[in-house]
Amino acid sequence: MPKRIVALLSLLVLCCAFLAACGGKSSGAGLSDGAYTVDVTTDSSMFHLNEACNGKGTLTVENGEMTVHITLTSQSIVHLFPGTSEDAAKEGAVLLEPTVDTVTYSDGTTDEVYGFDVPVPYLDKEFSVAIIGTHGNWYDHMVSVSNPEPVA
DSSP states (O other), X not given: OOHHHHHHHHHHHHHXXXXXXXXXXXXXXXXXXXXXXEEEEESOSSSOBOGGGTTEEEEEEETTEEEEEEEBSSSOEEEEESSOHHHHTSTTOOOBOOEEEEEEOTTXXXXXXXXXXXXXXXXXXXXXXXXXXXXXXXXXXXXXXXXXXXXX
């Protein structure tokens, strides 16, 4: 089977899993299109938001689809995958590329770290995210996004 078909089938399976987890409802959780400040929690001290972000990310809703931008603590996590490490390691898996975010700490110093735009299948419930760092090992983590507040 050509690689392109395998990649498309993998994406279709992932979309079906997200829809099933959402009960077939729009993943936008009734939110209007726009930007929201949200609480983002992870299950690990190895994978967490930058302290300058106070546990907050920016959720974007567009046509019922949700994506959260998270800013990490360094540039040591080089890719994310919306799902498990097993699926991330498969041929044709589409990995999330980092952005370079500049953070300002409470003492006024700044740093350039990686951020990621992560698809959010639903709010207020954990979902799987796999990460790979500079050493080339995949790790599974759980992420939760909650408490959306419209960005002023």
